[in-house]
Each structure stands twice: as C-alpha cells, then as structure tokens.
Amino acid sequence: MTIITNATKGGLSVRNLHKTYPPDIVALKNVSLELAAGTFTAIIGPSGCGKTTLLKIAAGIESYQRGEVFFAGERIAGNTSWKRSVIYQDVRLFPWLTAQANVAFALESKGLPKAEARKQAADWIKRQGLEAYADAYPAELSGGMRQKIGVCRVLANQPELILCDEPFSALDWTARESLQLELLHYWYEQRKMVLFVTHNVEEAVYMAQRVVLMSARPGVIKEIVDVPLPEERWTVRRDSPQLLDVARYVNNHIADEVRKAKEAELEVGY
Amino acid sequence: MASEELRTAIPVAERDSATPEVIAPDAIPLPSNRVINLRAGTSVIIWLIVLAVHNLIPQAGASFKVPTDYLSPAALLVLGITLASWAAAYVVQGRREQVLAIYRVMIVLGVALIPWEVAERLAWIKPPFFPSASKIIGVYIEDSGTLLLSVAYSLRLLVVGYVIGSIAGVAFGLALGWSKHVSNWSMFWIRLIGPIPATAWIPLAIVIFPSSFTAGIFLIAFASWFPVMMLTWSGVAGVPKALLEAAQTLGADDRRLLRHVVIPAALPNVFVGLFMSLGTAFAILIVAEMLGVKAGLGWYITWSQGWSEYHKVYAAMLVLGALFIVVVSGIFKVRDRLLGWQKGILRW
Numbered sequence: 088m089t090i091i092t093n094a095t096k097g098g099l100s101v102r103n104l105h106k107t108y109p110p111d112i113v114a115l116k117n118v119s120l121e122l123a124a125g126t127f128t129a130i131i132g133p134s135g136c137g138k139t140t141l142l143k144i145a146a147g148i149e150s151y152q153r154g155e156v157f158f159a160g161e162r163i164a165g166n167t168s169w170k171r172s173v174i175y176q177d178v179r180l181f182p183w184l185t186a187q188a189n190v191a192f193a194l195e196s197k198g199l200p201k202a203e204a205r206k207q208a209a210d211w212i213k214r215q216g217l218e219a220y221a222d223a224y225p226a227e228l229s230g231g232m233r234q235k236i237g238v239c240r241v242l243a244n245q246p247e248l249i250l251c252d253e254p255f256s257a258l259d260w261t262a263r264e265s266l267q268l269e270l271l272h273y274w275y276e277q278r279k280m281v282l283f284v285t286h287n288v289e290e291a292v293y294m295a296q297r298v299v300l301m302s303a304r305p306g307v308i309k310e311i312v313d314v315p316l317p318e319e320r321w322t323v324r325r326d327s328p329q330l331l332d333v334a335r336y337v338n339n340h341i342a343d344e345v346r347k348a349k350e351a352e353l354e355v356g357y
Numbered sequence: 358m359a360s361e362e363l364r365t366a367i368p369v370a371e372r373d374s375a376t377p378e379v380i381a382p383d384a385i386p387l388p389s390n391r392v393i394n395l396r397a398g399t400s401v402i403i404w405l406i407v408l409a410v411h412n413l414i415p416q417a418g419a420s421f422k423v424p425t426d427y428l429s430p431a432a433l434l435v436l437g438i439t440l441a442s443w444a445a446a447y448v449v450q451g452r453r454e455q456v457l458a459i460y461r462v463m464i465v466l467g468v469a470l471i472p473w474e475v476a477e478r479l480a481w482i483k484p485p486f487f488p489s490a491s492k493i494i495g496v497y498i499e500d501s502g503t504l505l506l507s508v509a510y511s512l513r514l515l516v517v518g519y520v521i522g523s524i525a526g527v528a529f530g531l532a533l534g535w536s537k538h539v540s541n542w543s544m545f546w547i548r549l550i551g552p553i554p555a556t557a558w559i560p561l562a563i564v565i566f567p568s569s570f571t572a573g574i575f576l577i578a579f580a581s582w583f584p585v586m587m588l589t590w591s592g593v594a595g596v597p598k599a600l601l602e603a604a605q606t607l608g609a610d611d612r613r614l615l616r617h618v619v620i621p622a623a624l625p626n627v628f629v630g631l632f633m634s635l636g637t638a639f640a641i642l643i644v645a646e647m648l649g650v651k652a653g654l655g656w657y658i659t660w661s662q663g664w665s666e667y668h669k670v671y672a673a674m675l676v677l678g679a680l681f682i683v684v685v686s687g688i689f690k691v692r693d694r695l696l697g698w699q700k701g702i703l704r705w
Contacts, residue, residue, distance in 0.1 A: 090601050096614070146602075146606050148605060148606060167606050168608060169608025170608075171606065173603070173605050173606040174607075175599070179600055179603035181600060181603075181604075181617075181618065182698055183621040183624075183696075192604075192607070192609075192617060193608070194603065195613070196607045196608040196609040196610075224697075224698040225698075226698065241607070250606075352550070
C-alpha cells in the first residue's frame with residue numbers, strides 16, 4: 088500500500104498504463120511510475136516512445152485504455168485542472184489576448200476574481216521583467232518572448248504539477264538557457280512537482296533530479312537514472328564531469344534504443 | 358553528439374540574458390512629388406476634356422426644352438477637389454496616400470465619362486434608357502427629399518432584419534459547433550431549409566406577417582441568418598484543439614472555454630459570414646420593398662421604372678452602392694476593434 092500513500096501525499100502514480108492509438112499503434116505498454124511530491128523528473132527517449140502521450144494523460148487531455156493514473160489522490164481520466172498545467176512546446180498563447188491578458192486568463196481560470204487576476208498578472212509580468220511587452224499581442228513577440236509568457240502564465244497559477252512538453256526545444260540557446268534557470272529557481276523555491284519531457288539529453292540531465300529512460304515503440308520504461316548533483320543546479324557547470332558522465336550514460340542508452348527501433352522496422356519490412 | 362554540445366556550452370550565470378524585441382511593422386515610404394504631380398495633372402486634363410466635350414459638341418436632335426446643365430458644375434467641383442487635394446498633398450504630406458486614392462477615382466470616372474458624353478451629345482445613345490450624366494446628377498438635387506426618405510426607410514428595414522438575422526445566425530452557429538447533439542439533430546433540417554432562397558418565402562411571408570414591413574424584416578433576417586450561421590459554425594469547428602487544451606490545462610471550465618476561447622477564435626469567420634450575408638440582405642431588401650412599402654430605395658427604383666425615369670433608377674443604384682460601403686465600413690470598424698490582434702485582414 089506504499090503506492091497509494093505516495094499518490095495521496097501529492098505525488099503522481101501511474102500503474103500499468105496502456106495506450107493504443109488507432110488502428111494498433113501501441114504508444115504506452117504497461118507503464119508504471121511512482122513520483123513523489125516536489126520532485127523534478129525528466130522523461131527522455133527517442134521520438135515516438137510515448138513520452139508526450141504519458142504527459143498528456145497526466146494533464147487529462149488524452150484518454151487511455153487500461154491502467155490507472157492518480158495525482159494527489161485524484162484519479163485522472165480525461166479531467167483537467169489548473170493543478171496540472173502544461174508548458175507546451177508550441178506555447179499556445181491566445182493570439183487575441185495581450186501578453187498580460189494571457190497571464191490574467193490563467194489566473195481567472197483558476198478562479199481568481201477579475202480585478203485580482205489582473206493585478207497578479209501585472210505583478211508576474213513585472214517580476215519577470217516583461218513590462219515592456221505587457222500590452223503586446225503574441226504575433227508581435229519573438230519566439231523566446233512568447234515562451235517566456237507561456238511559462239509565466241503557468242507559474243503564475245502555481246500548479247501542483249508542472250508538465251513540460253519539450254518546452255524549450257524550439258528556442259534559441261540564450262532563451263532556452265534563461266528559461267531553464269527560471270524553471271529551476273521556481274522549482275527550488277516552490278517545490279512543486281515538475282515532469283519534464285524532452286529529447287535533449289543535456290537538458291534532461293542538467294534540469295532533473297531523476298531521468299526516466301523510455302524505449303521506442305511500444306513505449307516502456309527502461310530505467311530510472313538518478314542525477315547525483317546538488318539541487319541548486321544553477322551552481323553546476325554545464326561541462327562538469329559528473330554531469331557529462333550521466334549524460335554519456337543516457338546518450339548511449341538512447342543510441343541503443345534508436346538502433347533497436349531501426350532493426351525492428353527492418354524486420355517488419357518497411 | 359549531445360556531449361559535444363555539452364563541452365562547448367558555456368555556463369551563463371545571469372538570468373534573463375535574452376532580450377528579444379517587439380517586432381515593429383515596416384514603414385511605408387510616402388509617394389513622391391513626381392507621382393502626386395503626375396496624377397493630379399492627369400486628373401485635371403481629363404476633367405477639362407470632359408468639360409470641353411460636354412460644352413463644345415452641339416447636342417444632336419435637341420428638343421425645345423433645354424435640360425438644366427448639372428455636369429458642368431459637377432466637373433468644376435471635381436476640378437476644385439483635385440486642385441485642393443493637390444495643395445493638401447504638399448501641406449499635409451502624411452495624407453498623400455489618401456490624395457492618390459481620390460485621384461484614382463477621379464481619373465477613372467473622368468475617363469468613363471468622356472465616351473459617354475460624346476455618345477450622348479451625338480445622340481448615339483438615347484434617353485430614357487440611357488440618360489445623360491447631367492440628368493443623373495440632377496436627380497440628387499431635384500429629387501433629394503424623396504431619395505433621402507427612401508434611404509431612411511431602406512436603412513430601417515435593412516438594419517432591423519439584418520441584426521435579427523445575424524444574432525440568430527451567430528446563436529445557431531455557436532450551438533451547432535458547440536453541441537454534438539444540436540448538430541446531429543438539426544443538421545438535416547438546416548441543410549434542407551437553409552439553402553431555400555429567401556425570395557421563395559415571399560408567398561408565405563405575406564400571409565403570415567401583418568404588414569409588408571414585418572414580412573420584409575423576416576425575409577432579410579432569413580437571408581442573413583443562413584450564411585452567418587454556417588460561417589460561425591465552421592469557425593467554431595475550426596477552433597484549434599491546441600488552444601482548447603491550453604485553456605483546459607490552465608483550469609478553464611466550459612463557460613470560459615466558450616466565452617474566452619471558442620468565440621474569439623471563431624470571430625474572424627463570423628465576420629466573413631456577416632460580410633457575405635450583407636450582400637444577400639441588400640438583394641433581398643430591394644425585393645422586399647417591392648412587396649408594397651411606401652418608401653425605400655427598392656420602391657424608388659420600381660416606381661421610377663414605372664414612369665420610365667431611368668435616370669432616377671441609376672441614381673438610386675449608385676446610392677445603394679454607397680449605402681453598402683457605409684454599412685460595410687461600420688461592420689469593418691467593429692471588426693477591426695475586435696480583431697486588432699489579427700494581421701492582414703481585408704480592408705474596405
């Protein structure tokens with residue numbers, strides 16, 4: 088019963104999860120995963136390994152056939168909540184709302200009164216140093232700025248579970264660096280649970296305490312790697328030997344998986 | 358591959374090191390003096406030719422009664438406007454695009470008038486079916502009272518019918534797009550009833566409604582309802598799933614989704630529907646006013662035709678066109694306010 092305790096304590100609990108896309112593409116096969124509250128976990132694997140599917144199921148925007156998913160004692164099966172917010176790779180700001188209004192929208196959706204939401208949104212925008220862009224529409228902003236607002240609107244809501252779907256992979260190096268640190272600091276201070284899906288090994292190892300390695304289709308969890316580095320990650324050099332060791336290990340694993348997937352495809356006769 | 362990336366990566370300590378900028382729209386250069394002078398000169402020359410043709414060619418087959426000459430004053434007015442805007446182009450440089458737009462209209466109008474006047478003067482084309490330009494201009498002066506009253510009546514009928522039809526269209530469209538039940542149950546009937554031309558309802562409308570005014574309102578409302586509904590529906594159906602998911606994962610409930618995601622996302626389509634249905638509404642307006650109303654542009658056209666006063670028919674047609682511009686400009690003003698976030702929308 089330790090599993091249930093974990094889930095009720097505010098953690099994420101995935102048990103024997105099975106997801107098939109029609110006609111018969113197995114995205115997730117018997118996936119079980121226990122993540123304690125307040126942890127920062129990265130999920131990494133070759134493309135098509137079902138890592139995004141797992142994240143979407145946790146967010147409640149994807150269905151599944153078998154298994155159970157619990158977060159903080161609540162069963163997740165297609166139900167969404169501000170407590171489980173997603174930072175998307177394609178940002179998904181509302182183009183008809185200004186940057187600040189996008190943040191206010193999130194706060195209002197959480198249930199704050201209009202005036203309070205507007206005030207807090209302004210505060211958040213200010214705290215992130217984005218005042219100059221508060222009244223700009225998303226179309227007028229660069230990609231990096233848009234994602235800054237996208238991150239800001241999720242963090243402003245202070246969700247219990249922050250789901251990141253390859254959030255920084257489309258950004259240039261400086262913007263990615265700045266947002267990674269942003270998220271790391273936020274996590275360190277607030278201790279909200281973060282689930283970070285990425286295909287970038289360096290990013291996964293640098294950001295997360297634990298890295299979940301997934302295999303290619305069908306999606307199965309192969310291994311969970313602990314990253315033996317301090318929680319104050321911004322103090323760690325990106326070329327530190329320990330970091331590189333873990334990265335090399337993860338990299339090799341993924342290279343193996345990609346090779347296996349290729350072989351499997353050849354056998355099927357593509 | 359990734360470890361190489363690692364080695365070259367330089368740790369950056371400062372946060373917010375990225376300073377992306379708001380993208381500014383490109384500035385459009387003002388038209389040069391040469392272009393302004395060329396257009397203004399062309400306009401002046403063309404309208405002088407118009408004046409010359411009108412006054413120097415003797416009228417073939419002239420009647421005893423010489424009609425009042427309205428074209429000469431009108432041409433002089435155009436020349437005056439041309440010269441005034443020529444001066445304005447140098448005084449207020451920022452207005453040069455608008456000045457050029459005026460010239461383009463003046464030049465095309467003048468070029469069209471020259472052969473018309475020649476044919477008229479040499480009696481190649483004859484009234485009443487092909488009246489002179491002077492006679493058409495005269496309608497606006499001699500018959501302005503009736504014409505203005507007709508515009509007021511037409512506007513009332515159009516606005517009431519169009520507003521009712523549009524509101525119904527948006528409401529139906531939202532319901533159809535939002536609820537699978539509603540669309541499943543009503544799809545067949547909408548496909549059947551929607552495309553029936555509004556004019557086909559005239560026999561029934563006359564029987565059901567107490568007056569020709571209310572019958573006209575029904576016809577116009579019906580004509581505008583269908584396009585608005587279909588476009589609203591397609592707008593709702595086309596709301597990106599990504600945005601709905603984004604709103605849901607931020608905690609938005611169904612009411613917020615509808616109000617803050619579905620409606621704004623569908624709005625560009627709704628305005629396309631409003632624009633399209635306005636065209637049909639105008640067509641139906643003219644038909645509706647033939648059902649026996651006492652005033653209105655459609656009535657004015659039919660009435661004038663009955664008296665073989667074709668110059669009045671053409672004058673009223675031009676007013677209809679102008680009225681359409683005014684109404685559409687109003688709608689587009691509202692749209693530009695609501696859809697300011699959109700780039701590259703159709704101007705009017």
